[in-house]
Amino acid sequence: MPAHDLSRWTHDHAFHAGNPAAERGTRAVMWITAVMMVVEIAAGWWYNSMALLADGWHMSSHAVAIGLSAFAYAAARRHAGDARFAFGPWKIEVLGGYTSAIFLLGVVVMMVVGSVERLMSPQPIHYVEAMIIAAVGLAVNVVCAVILGNAHHDHGGHEHHGHADHHHHDLNLKSAYVHVLADAATSVLAIIALAGGWLYGWSWLDPVMGIVGAGLVALWAKKLLTETGKVLLDREMDHPVVEEVRRAIESGAGRGNVDITDLHVWRVGKQSYACAISLVTHDTGLTPARVREWLSEHEEIAHTTIEIHVCTNC
Structure with a gap:
């Protein structure tokens, strides 16, 4: 191979x-x-x-x-x-x-x-x-x-x-x-x-x-x-960047089409943040790459871990 x-x-x-x-x-x-x-x-x-x-x-x-x-x-x-x-x-x-x-x-x-x-x-x-x-x-x-x-x-x-x-x-x-x-x-x-x-x-x-x-x-x-x-202590979930992540997801997917079930944001550099996010959606075509595109306008998000759950009957 x-x-x-x-x-x-x-x-x-x-x-x-x-x-x-x-x-x-x-x-x-x-x-x-x-x-x-x-x-x-x-x-x-x-x-x-x-x-x-x-x-x-x-x-x-x-x-x-x-x-x-x-x-x-x-x-x-x-x-x-x-x-x-x-x-x-x-x-x-x-x-x-x-x-x-x-x-x-x-x-x-x-x-x-x-x-x-x-x-x-x-x-x-x-x-x-x-x-x-x-x-x-x-x-x-x-x-x-x-x-x-x-x-x-x-x-x-x-x-x-x-x-x-x-x-x-x-x-x-x-x-x-x-x-x-x-x-x-x-x-x-x-x-x-x-x-x-x-x-x-x-x-x-x-x-x-x-x-x-x-x-x-x-x-x-x-x-x-x-x-x-x-x-x-990574106690920064009240930081403005957290709300920016939420808005970027809502704006990219359309309100109600994607739900954030888990979100963790923490600082990994003076101007850089890591983000771990879990999403639930009915959209079978949603991929982590698309989610990263939604977040790309926020340069301070330097590292993302994205988990997507497709729910077709809920």
Whole structure:
């Protein structure tokens, strides 16, 4: 029996092409953050500023978390052709983002504990020197945000193909960006607290701002955990793409001619979804190829498994 050419019926299951710009950007930001972390922790200890120390320790976790994001990109790229990953290794990047969010929550605990201790036991602060270091830290965060923002745009983050922007989020890059924003926010709060203490003698403002910053970081961490957790657990059946699949089936077959008895949609790449669908119809000529034609207008549906039950007497 001659061998069959199966190439037209097979395809690559690595649906995410990677993000080399983001990988380079996160690696650069990791080293910048690590250097600034050492400077802020040393200055916070030397000048006795809890806000500055909190910012420095906060930055230390960011250096680790952003490094984890860079590692996730490298691991996903290295395993791109590994057949053991059923739908490619893209979720390594999402897992990196999820882990980064957990690091953020750890920072929140550190910031709150340190600030409460300083409220209960106030210490003298070298305000001017600490403000200078905090301002430098803020400038570094702005530079890092620009680097990561450019990485997003370089990878084509502006393309939407007519769909909502959240279809295109690189959650690993977003986690690194959130870490940088959190750093910037705590730097701003540290500057405000130090200025208040220097100008008005409000020494209590320094630890209070540490607590306020912790609350802000906790909110960002919670949102990031929710977004990445949904992808990792495949909890996306409320996503707009699910309704788009239903409408495409109804539009192609005509309302009432085909019933969807089972539908599963889950994300397999930053902009790609897999779909498993079971249909019941009276149309004996309906084929999976026709159903794929109905779905073809939705480019984000990268993989489909279609089961058709023909019911002639029901």
